[in-house]
Amino acid sequence: MIEAGIIGGAGYTAGELIRILLHHPEVNLNFVYSTSQLGKSLYSIHQDLIGDTEIEFTSKINKEADVVFLCLGHGNSKRFLSENKFSEKTKIVDLSTDFRMKANDHSFVYGMPELNQEEIKNANFIANPGCFATAITFAVLPLAKNGLLNDDVHVNAVTGATGAGTSLSATTHFTWRDNNFSAYKSFEHQHLQEIGQSFKQLQSDHTSEINFIPNRGNFSRGIHATAYTKFSGELEDAKKLYSEFYKDAAFTFLTDEELHLKQVVNTNKCLLRLQKFGNKLLITSVIDNLLKGASGQAVQNMNLMFGLEEKMGLNLKAGYF
Amino acid sequence: MIEAGIIGGAGYTAGELIRILLHHPEVNLNFVYSTSQLGKSLYSIHQDLIGDTEIEFTSKINKEADVVFLCLGHGNSKRFLSENKFSEKTKIVDLSTDFRMKANDHSFVYGMPELNQEEIKNANFIANPGCFATAITFAVLPLAKNGLLNDDVHVNAVTGATGAGTSLSATTHFTWRDNNFSAYKSFEHQHLQEIGQSFKQLQSDHTSEINFIPNRGNFSRGIHATAYTKFSGELEDAKKLYSEFYKDAAFTFLTDEELHLKQVVNTNKCLLRLQKFGNKLLITSVIDNLLKGASGQAVQNMNLMFGLEEKMGLNLKAGYF
Amino acid sequence: MIEAGIIGGAGYTAGELIRILLHHPEVNLNFVYSTSQLGKSLYSIHQDLIGDTEIEFTSKINKEADVVFLCLGHGNSKRFLSENKFSEKTKIVDLSTDFRMKANDHSFVYGMPELNQEEIKNANFIANPGCFATAITFAVLPLAKNGLLNDDVHVNAVTGATGAGTSLSATTHFTWRDNNFSAYKSFEHQHLQEIGQSFKQLQSDHTSEINFIPNRGNFSRGIHATAYTKFSGELEDAKKLYSEFYKDAAFTFLTDEELHLKQVVNTNKCLLRLQKFGNKLLITSVIDNLLKGASGQAVQNMNLMFGLEEKMGLNLKAGYF
Amino acid sequence: MIEAGIIGGAGYTAGELIRILLHHPEVNLNFVYSTSQLGKSLYSIHQDLIGDTEIEFTSKINKEADVVFLCLGHGNSKRFLSENKFSEKTKIVDLSTDFRMKANDHSFVYGMPELNQEEIKNANFIANPGCFATAITFAVLPLAKNGLLNDDVHVNAVTGATGAGTSLSATTHFTWRDNNFSAYKSFEHQHLQEIGQSFKQLQSDHTSEINFIPNRGNFSRGIHATAYTKFSGELEDAKKLYSEFYKDAAFTFLTDEELHLKQVVNTNKCLLRLQKFGNKLLITSVIDNLLKGASGQAVQNMNLMFGLEEKMGLNLKAGYF
Structure with missing residues (x-):
């Protein structure tokens, strides 16, 4: 199982990631980091999750996680990563704008599978599109x-x-x-x-x-x-x-x-x-x-990075009505 | 013309009062008091009013106004009236809960025309129903x-x-x-x-x-x-x-x-x-x-207190769709 | 008072016309023609009108009315006017597309006051814009x-x-x-x-x-x-x-x-x-x-045609919320 | 794999059943019967299904299917079953009101797992609750x-x-x-x-x-x-x-x-x-x-009847926003 963590767990994109990852067949939701909601159950904030999980928001970050999703406000991902060093094997998917523009000071791949599929498969750092x-x-x-x-x-x-x-x-x-x-x-x-x-x-x-x-x-x-x-x-x-x-x-x-x-x-x-x-x-x-435009595409990127079937965990039922 | 003032002009009930009173044939909107919006035009807050009026929110209260509507938070009307004395002729319509329950320390009439029409006609102080x-x-x-x-x-x-x-x-x-x-x-x-x-x-x-x-x-x-x-x-x-x-x-x-x-x-x-x-x-x-449940009933009460036709200014077009 | 009639009274634009004309100070709503709703009260269809009027839909057209509004489906106005002749003094405001394009076979003025104010004042036939x-x-x-x-x-x-x-x-x-x-x-x-x-x-x-x-x-x-x-x-x-x-x-x-x-x-x-x-x-x-885009502009045109104040009856309270 | 059919495939409850069954790990959607949509693709009606399936509505009923869901108007299930005989092994889940009240002339079990779990496990005919x-x-x-x-x-x-x-x-x-x-x-x-x-x-x-x-x-x-x-x-x-x-x-x-x-x-x-x-x-x-109140509960009943894990295929992502 892929051990996954989420940084900044109270927002919309984090909520959507949790909803997807809880039922993803190859993922274990290892931790959801939030200082503002520390100690509360996930379902106290993402209130549809009653009955799905008893996980609580934590202030402890597992730096050996296989993949970490950053759901921080724009501008905060860069700072967070400079202050928190993850293990070499840890793959990062950042949902903010911080690393979307190519630059010499980072090696994030723009995580749009339709555009960069091969690069994503080999990437350790993904900048998830807007x-x-x-x-x-x-x-x-x-x-x-x-x-x-x-x-x-x-x-x-x-x-x-x-x-x-x-x-x-x-x-x-x-x-x-x-x-x-x-x-x-x-x-x-x-x-x-x-x-x-x-x-x-x-x-x-x-x-x-x-x-x-x-x-x-x-x-x-x-x-x-x-x-x-x-x-x-x-x-x-x-x-x-x-x-x-x-x-x-x-x-x-x-x-x-x-x-x-x-x-x-x-x-x-x-x-x-x-x-x-x-x-x-x-x-x-x-x-x-929130899905193809954020958390769904993030999990799609994760699937590609880990060599999983691209659609795994993403066959979501449309609300439709 | 009846000179009318509104105390606490930025909220929903004040907005509705302004909308009604601006086109009431017997009323002149004398002042709209708001400390939070002081100096701004009414339409900067109640943004549908562009083209209807150039009145600005003011911090000056005309204590000789014929009628004053209190659109303050519950609990604040009592305090406001103890700190601000109006002329003897000034009629007060309070939209808060402060004076709705009969008590020995006030003489407000519960302003429900279907229940208290005669008392309203003779009242100087109206507690507008919830x-x-x-x-x-x-x-x-x-x-x-x-x-x-x-x-x-x-x-x-x-x-x-x-x-x-x-x-x-x-x-x-x-x-x-x-x-x-x-x-x-x-x-x-x-x-x-x-x-x-x-x-x-x-x-x-x-x-x-x-x-x-x-x-x-x-x-x-x-x-x-x-x-x-x-x-x-x-x-x-x-x-x-x-x-x-x-x-x-x-x-x-x-x-x-x-x-x-x-x-x-x-x-x-x-x-x-x-x-x-x-x-x-x-x-x-x-x-x-906001109308029969607040500002509309307040104007209905005003009409009764001033001997006007009860429906004056209140033949409002339903949105319906 | 201007005696006004509406042809095709069950639709949205007719409903809005009725709402405006019932409280217009210079208009008497003379008849509302509808074959589909014949004999029903206006408020059985336009259900917010309870208490405002007891008028019923009629199949009788007053051909001496001062103004008649056509609220018929596109293509039906032309046919209706060829089958029904109004008095010479009757002014027509058509809300369909039938006469909006200038043509040799009609004398309708495109009823956009911002564009054709003077022509409207002198017109007998108005094609109300889309x-x-x-x-x-x-x-x-x-x-x-x-x-x-x-x-x-x-x-x-x-x-x-x-x-x-x-x-x-x-x-x-x-x-x-x-x-x-x-x-x-x-x-x-x-x-x-x-x-x-x-x-x-x-x-x-x-x-x-x-x-x-x-x-x-x-x-x-x-x-x-x-x-x-x-x-x-x-x-x-x-x-x-x-x-x-x-x-x-x-x-x-x-x-x-x-x-x-x-x-x-x-x-x-x-x-x-x-x-x-x-x-x-x-x-x-x-x-x-439905208003500036249909019935409101139609009444504005009527006001101009009859020499009334352009905004008469049209100081409508926005719903806003 | 359980071969599943749906009778009356164009309505809301059928759409929801299709959405669930297409991704249910133990089910193959065998046929979707609809005379009104005959020959059209499922996604021409249930338009979110583009990319999920190329199945078309059919007028052919597989009477050997393992389970058949009836999504017919109230009153029509009874008639349909009298006119169409399924194999002895075929289990029926009826979403209409037709068999919800116990009666001597049928053996449907009221399919509310919280009330009748054991009966459902042994049932061949389920009346799905309203x-x-x-x-x-x-x-x-x-x-x-x-x-x-x-x-x-x-x-x-x-x-x-x-x-x-x-x-x-x-x-x-x-x-x-x-x-x-x-x-x-x-x-x-x-x-x-x-x-x-x-x-x-x-x-x-x-x-x-x-x-x-x-x-x-x-x-x-x-x-x-x-x-x-x-x-x-x-x-x-x-x-x-x-x-x-x-x-x-x-x-x-x-x-x-x-x-x-x-x-x-x-x-x-x-x-x-x-x-x-x-x-x-x-x-x-x-x-x-449409889910716990209809199609979701229907699949839950199917899971129970076939000895599957009760939640299989039903870990649906809430829309939430």
Whole structure:
């Protein structure tokens, strides 16, 4: 069994990791570290877990664990790792933004299996992608792969309230969010950086703009993204490129039907639909922001790193309704 | 014109009062007092008011105002009034619980027009009823009026998230409340006191129990209550009692159709439906917790105190959808 | 008093018209025509109206009414008017798409006060704009007015479920729509026609593309739209153009704050926000699809046609929560 | 592997069964019978299943299947079984009401493992309990077991829109249900029969009334029920009875914390909380109406009938948010 630990156990992504790992056939949840919830049972915070486990939040870190997931606030992973040294065999999956951009001072691999599968299999340190970045990158990556990303991309995406984390805030207050909708961080969302990095990885001359308007939806989970750009070929050409690119993907599927968010909520899937209008290719992309956009993809990365079947523990039942 | 002031202008009930008073044909909104929002425009907080008014929150209180609405936290109205003396002509409408229970040390009239219309017309000080208390009392009052409240009353009611006020809290966080439901304060809700007082006012020998389970609904506005108790007469007898009791009510109506919450949301109405099953009379009652359950009833009380038409300024368009 | 009639009284826009007209100080609701609901009370269908009116749906049309609102399905207005002749003095406001495009065979004026105020004042026949068209046109019109609409416009907008009308359908079933999101009719929405017509009216050489992705939101009311296009001036230049264009608008306001849908839901307002990113101007626009996007704008048109104050009967209290 | 078939594959409970059975380690989904969807892929209806299976709806019934689940409308199971004879080894689990009441003309066992575990293990025909019946029966059954159900029980419960099935209807239209709430079938819900039967099974002299008010909630999944009745012992006595009764239950757990619906949505659990107020015992009960209240319990029954571990295939990840 793989002994797994979680650092920062009270947030949404930690909760989702716990839910998955508790029933993963090859994993033993070794410890869940949280100073704020120290000594409480996991189900006192993640309250659906009654009856599933009696584990408590701990302040003791097992530095010999096989894998450790970092569910810390952005900026805190770097500090945590400088203050806590794990054994050489311990693999790290970081869910923050801290190591997503390649740099000389770290050796984290960007953990997007559709992009970096082989590197992930051999990696010890994974920087898990952002949620918007996952939905948007998947929508456009096959074009970059084929050197076809030469014009502006226009992206509009909407995320659920869990995207804003557990902290109480004005825009996650029920009376504000209920039956509401708003755009935020237009053209300036922090995920644009990692999206651009992935495009450039596959199409080194990529310079066109990514115009991205994120929105707050009045639902809890999920990201729905539309992206369009000029594409000179036929729709069937585009479908061929995408089918080829995703032919081995474990969780990413193409469809010709209209997509909606609840097809993927509470699953690790990404669904993509292609349409052509005039000279523009429109791609619709849906994921669960906490699963394929965070904890599900993290476990997928773990499976790859440990040589397990990629989907192990991730055949999750969609809520659907 | 009636010069009106609001004390504590940043909360939900104050916002609703402002929305009503700005378009009330006989009222001038003289001041809105808020120390926390001092100097900001009203629409910086109540953000739908752009284009309606340029008034700012102020720290200056006009003690010569004709009417002042207290929208302070429970317990703060008493303190505020002891520290701030208004002119003799100034009428006070307090929306907190502070003066709802009759006592020797104050002369506030319980501001429920269906119960105390004549006293309200002559009052200078009004204790505005609680939201649950309004919905529940209206459901049962005609029985008390006729001395028929002799058995346990069983009440279940659900309120929207605005019932919990503007403070951020775990159970008003969108990710918690969305698509959720829970009971709270079962058998112990603070409104039981004022409900009991109203029953006793009309049926002095009333001693039966009021079993009340309040619930948190995943919507923003409204209260839906069901109440049942033993009733030996026929359904038609009950309808006659209720019709008689509410025949002059400005906003309370009976119907034989199934009720739902959105019939009254964003209005000052209370709708009631009577049914009989075996020896039990079931009454369903719906109101908007912020209007008939708070600010709307407060303006209704103001209208009565100033000899205005009872519905003036309160013909509000339901949102309905 | 203006004697007003409604043709097709059971749908959402008819319901909203009734709600407004019942309390309009210069209007008497003369008749509500509906063959499907014949003889029922208005409140049996529009169930919030209990206590407001005892009017019943009728099959008799008063052809001498001062104004008649057509709330028929798209395509039915034309047929209805050919089969029913009204008096010469009767003014018609049609809420369908039938007469929105200028043509030689009709004399309807496109009823967008911000665009055609003077024509509306003198019109007898009004084609009331579409909901998406209203939100989007308002976002871009000042650019067209100044001949600056020379590059593609990228529009993403989301509408509530009332936008789909009263008919039951798969995508308005609660279990589907709840907590869901989806795009539809991308690049091909029928409102593109009237939007283009309005742009061309102000900028006759307008030829750039309007890329429009409509979305279904999981809320009942409201439209939130973002639109961006290249703009060579500074943000302040744009604000000046917009302020100038909307300086006399009764319900359209600019703000520098982040917008959200609930600022306008249940009101007749349109709020606009301008931002500049690189060489692009981003405009956010919010309206209530049933009010400013339909029945509210219809009454605004009526007010203008009859020489009444433009906002009369339209100072509606926002639900806000 | 157990070869499993589903009759009536297009509805909600069939969808949930498919989702569970596709990943059940001991089951092969042999066929899904649907005449209305004949020849379509399962994921054309249950649209989250893209990538999970290529099975199509069929009109061919394998009468040698090991187990067949009937997901037909109430009243149709009886007719279907009279027209279709299965092999002697085929076990039947019926999700309709048709066989829930004991009768001389059938040998179905009421499939509530907490009540009839041993009978289920030996059964060939299971009548799967109703959703409300499950939530409510679990709340009170330990009292009946101990002969303590001697006074009226007062029950209020709210269900999600999936409880109304897939048919489009006025009260499952999004614009009606969104942010709404209503009671229905008060005192007369059809599940009262089977609830009474279960109480009488454990307490043969049971005659007290069950006062049950069902409500429609504005969420898709889940049932939240409160039930109270007179109880002369202490709270600790009640807890002891309940702990004892549910000590071997696979999915039913007691807690002292406040319950909410999302603790159980998308799981097969039932959570119960006990409180004592005066002489009354209040029990709160939450389940997922489609899982523990339907398809989850059906698979639990299948596990028991085939001697499998009771929880096999049912360790479902809660959606939680």
